[in-house]
Amino acid sequence: MAKPRSPSATSAVAVSREDFGEIETLMRELGAKSKAQVVRLALQALRAQLARERLGVEIRSSVLRCAVADREENEQLTAGAAARDE
Numbered sequence: 089m090a091k092p093r094s095p096s097a098t099s100a101v102a103v104s105r106e107d108f109g110e111i112e113t114l115m116r117e118l119g120a121k122s123k124a125q126v127v128r129l130a131l132q133a134l135r136a137q138l139a140r141e142r143l144g145v146e147i148r149s150s151v152l153r154c155a156v157a158d159r160e161e162n163e164q165l166t167a168g169a170a171a172r173d174e
Contacts, residue, residue, distance in 0.1 A: 103111070111123050120126045 111126050114126050115123060118129060
């Protein structure tokens with residue numbers, strides 16, 4: 089992963105006209121006071137989305153591990169079960 093550069097007061101990002109228009113639209117819709125605020129909000133949303141995706145992966149992995157353990161336990165209980173005569 090690339091090392092983040094230190095921020096500079098004069099740093100700028102080149103964007104296409106379409107992207108510039110989208111940023112302006114989002115700025116109005118979000119009530120953001122600056123384009124930088126739109127970028128910060130977008131980064132915050134992306135971080136939250138990534139965290140949800142990572143959590144989903146962890147949950148699915150845990151469910152799969154538990155499912156295997158449950159199946160093994162059920163097999164052991166079934167094998168040791170005594171038949172009932174009624």
